[in-house]
Amino acid sequence: MTTTQTRIRQTVVTLVALTVVLSAFGYAPVGTAAAQSVSVSNSPSTTTAAPGDTVTITTTISGSDINGQGMQAFLPTGWQGSITDADGGAPNPTSGTANVLEVIWLTNGTYEVTYDVEVPSDATAGDYTVTTEGSGIDPNTSGQITDTTTTTITVQTAPDNAAPSASFTYSPSDPTTGESVSFDASASSDPDGSIASYEWDFGDGSNATGATPSHTYDSAGTYTVELTVTDNDSETATATQTVTVSEAEPSPDMETSVSIQPASSQTFVGGTTTFDLVVDDANGGVGAYSATVSLDDASIAQISDVDLKGSPAGQTTNVAIAPDGSSVTIDAALMNTADTGSVAIATITVQGGAAGSTGLTPSVSALGNEQGTSYTVAGTSGASLDVTAKSTSVSIQPSSSEITVDQTTTFDLVVDDANGGVGAYTATVSLDDASVAEITDVELQGNPAEQTSQVTIAPDGSSVTIDAALMNTADTGSVTVATITVEGVDDGSADLSTSVAALGDEDGNNYAVTGTTGASLTVTEVVVGNFVNPVSDPDSDSQYEDINGDGNFNIVDVQAMFANLNDDAIQNNPDKFDFNNDGSVNIVDVQALFFELIN
Known part of the structure; x- marks a missing residue:
């Protein structure tokens, strides 16, 4: 401490000399009244810490009518600290850590210095003193004025950890092979903490964790069961017991x-x-x-x-x-x-x-x-x-048809190769273009019971779904199960297709549906000359005898044919007006139409 005090006295002498120089320039030295004093106090005055902790101390120093006001904090041997706030003074050292901390001010007054004291991690339990000295120079006598205070740091170390104790029970006390044995280690304890984990060795190569595991032994014998408990400070303890397992009684013979x-x-x-x-x-x-x-x-x-x-x-x-x-x-x-x-x-x-x-x-x-x-x-x-092999295909017949707008035609839904008749089915017939034609009616064949049949035509006529059962049909061969009426809506063509969800014979056995065949429909609208209505085919022979579209076939149509023989409607549809079937339409077809009328 003598060396350090000498250093601060040297610093003070320097400051006194500086004061004299300043006075030459009109700066008066610190007052010369008789009330020269210095006082110092620490907060806290006592504290408790553990090894490795940092203790923060605030020193308040007050000086009156003195020169070279300063403060020194002397730390316990081997300890270090650092100043965190010098309150305007000049700290030494300016950074880092040291065993002695000091601050010098150019003017006297009241200052608060804050510094951190590091408790060594290997410090032993006991009381350690930080001595703080405040000082200054009496400008009248050049003598040093001092005041001293202390902070006592009580270092407390954690007590030694007490080892835990391991204990367990098991039930039943006389287990047999295949029987579940329950283990309970809840009686294990730790006097100064808690049990953190339980590890089991059941003596047959099996292990477990937890306080209350269960285990089944497959073979009779005596097994050493070891329990290892670990407390919250990693101390361990073990307990062992022997478990004798006997062979289970054989179950009564149950043979089947x-x-x-x-x-x-x-x-x-x-x-x-x-x-x-x-x-x-x-x-x-x-x-x-x-x-x-x-x-x-x-x-x-x-x-x-x-x-x-x-x-x-x-x-x-x-x-x-x-x-x-x-x-x-x-x-x-x-x-x-x-x-x-x-x-x-x-x-x-x-x-x-x-x-x-x-x-x-x-x-x-x-x-x-x-x-x-x-x-x-x-x-x-x-x-x-x-x-x-009981299977069949399903088709729509005929495979093609042609009608004019507003004309109707029918298609049959046919089971192509029945074996045992048709007793029930669910099928859908669909038109791929409802703008050309629409389904308007369905007639079920085979007399299905009214209570077991349902026909659902889509609102736009694009499809019909049929469910029918309790039918009576021909036993073999081609069997028609429904007749579907289709009406032409507009000029064009549409395809009819079918899908079969279920098909069975009259004994209730399923058919495998190997495939389905659809049909095509052509809808035409032919208006000859200046007539309002389109032509029609009264006898359904695919030729248009009703030339003027009035719904009748008579001598007026022969005249209409003659008058409009070169009309595009006739010349562009030769197969519909070729009444003598020679491949062309001419005046001879007018004669042929007349001959058809009178015969």
Whole structure:
């Protein structure tokens, strides 16, 4: 401290000399009254800190009628600090850290100096003193005036961490193989904190975490279970116990077989049939199972749907049909079935794909009753399926027709190759251009029951959808199921197409619809000469005998033909006015028209 005090005295002497120089230029020295004084105080006077903390101290220094007012803060040995606010004074050092901090002012007055004191991270517990000295030079005697204050910093270190204790129980005390054992480490504790983690080694190669895990042992034996607990300060403790596991008593023998029923069935190409997957002899019902049903030849038939029996919970069921329909795997649990006897657990829908025969084979990987006891599956039996070719196409007939505007014509909806008649169907006939023609009426064939038939014509006449059932038609060959009336609306052409959603025979078996054929319609509007109305075809022979468009065919039309023989309407439609069918329209056709009239 002597060296530092000498340094500040030297600084003060320099300041006194500076004061003399200033007085030569008219600046009077600090007053010469007898009340020379200096006082210093620290805030806080006492404080508490931990190793590594920073303590901020504010020193208030007041000087009256003195020269070279200054302040020094002496830090404990090995400690360092830095001035953060010198309140207009000249700090030393000007930056960085030091063990002694000092500030000098050119004029006396009251100042507040703020500085940070760094507590070393390796400081031991105890009281440490920061000594602060304020000083100045008496201008009358050139003697030094001082005042001293202190701040006591009490360093407190964290107490040593106490280790935790590990303890656990388990239940049941005499577990058997396959039985769930519950472990509970909630009795573990930490005297000065908390347990942060629990780690378990069950002695059979299995591990777990958490305070209350469960574990199942697969084999009988004695196992050493070790619990390791870690507290919030990373201290650990362990506890071990031995768990003796005995072999579980064998379950009573529950044997059954699984079959597919019926043992044989038949369908046709595109048709469907169903088979039941059956537990032949249940004892306590069926609560859960995993099974697969496979088709020997997926080109003959495909599995298309599965209906689970016994109302298994949605969360505990899974049905996976192979993309090619060759098999289905079923997992189901939480079922409620009949307790005894033959129990159907699933109904499987199979659709015919091609003519031929295929077998269905079941396999069962797990099967248990409603109490959770497993069955022994002594055997399985499959089924066979014969698929016959029952298919047909559907067409609209005739394939083409031609009418004039406002004229109507009919088309038949035809099942081309019936085998067993037509008992029911759903079909739609559509016009691709409703501005040319529109569907106006439908007559159902085969006498379907009124209660089981419905005809819906679109508001714009562009389509009609027909649902019909309980029909009685010819058993074989081409069968007309509906006659559709179409009316010409405007000059142009339109195509008729059909789509069939369902088609069955009179026994309720499905037809596979192999294809559909549509038809075309041409609507013309021909007005000859200056007549108001278009020509028409009274006898529907595709030629226009009603030349003047009055709706009648008589001698006046022969005259109209003669008078307008070269009219564009006639010459541009030669096939409609070529009454002698020689490929051209001329005066001879007038004679031919007359001959047609009188005959």
